[in-house]
Amino acid sequence: MRSAVLLLTLTSLIFSALPASAESTEEATPEPEVMGFVEWVVMGETGIRLKARLDTGAKTSSLHAVNVEPFEKDNEEWVRFQLPLGDHKDQPSEGDIDHEEVILEFERPVYRTVLIKRKGAPSQRRYVIKMDFCIGGKTHETQFSLTDRGKFSYPVLLGRRFMRDDNILIDSGRSFIVENECEYSTLEELAESKKALAG
Incomplete structure (x- = not known):
């Protein structure tokens, strides 16, 4: 008992x-944050506003980049690349400057490299960097592979790694639904800051 x-x-x-x-x-x-399949992002501390497609079919995010060149800095592998704003023309403008006139340049340490297999073409080596970006009023960091996305509708693609790490759900039927905006610069402000850096 x-x-x-x-x-x-x-x-x-x-x-x-x-x-x-x-x-x-x-x-x-x-609770996960719900976003549309396309949202505005602002890259790093640059003030560049770009359209981003949130894609569950891609693991790693990617960023539009041309003239990608590796170099060595402090015994580490770095990469420099350009982001021509004329390829997508998403930056707000308040004057007579044309998007084609503004090409931004970046230098970032290489986080890793990936080998991309392409159907009917040689495999392509891509550099992957880590970069901050703002979406929905919040700053995040994720890995971006650098590739020429000039022929695509969206210069930025956000993949599953970002969604998993930051607890994001996608509403595939809607776009631009996040409420909070990120601060961004106008095309003229970007052009002026580029001149200041060059001078």
Whole structure:
């Protein structure tokens, strides 16, 4: 009889502990943020505003880049590249400057390289960098492979790694649904800052 009472007590203790455990797990997991399949992003601290497609079919994000050149800096592998704003013309303008006139240049350390297999063409080596960007009023960091996206509608592609790390869900039927905006520069402000750096 005593052993039966002891077993009943232990069973009650186990089951009474389960709801508390489940509740603590629910509290620890924040609600995912829902975004549309296309949203505005602002890259790094540059003020460049670009359209980004959120793509669950891609693991790694990618960024439009041309004239990609590796070089060595402080015994580490770096890469420099250009982002011509004339390829997509998403930057707001308040004057007479044409998007074709503004080509931004970046230098970043190489995080890793990937070999991309292409159907009917030689494999292509791509450099991957880490870069900050703002979306929905929040700053994030993720890996971007550098590739020429001039023929694509969107200069930025955000992949599953970003969605997983930052708890993002995609509403594939809507676009531009995030409420908070990120600060961005006009085309004229970008052109002026480029001149200042060059001078």
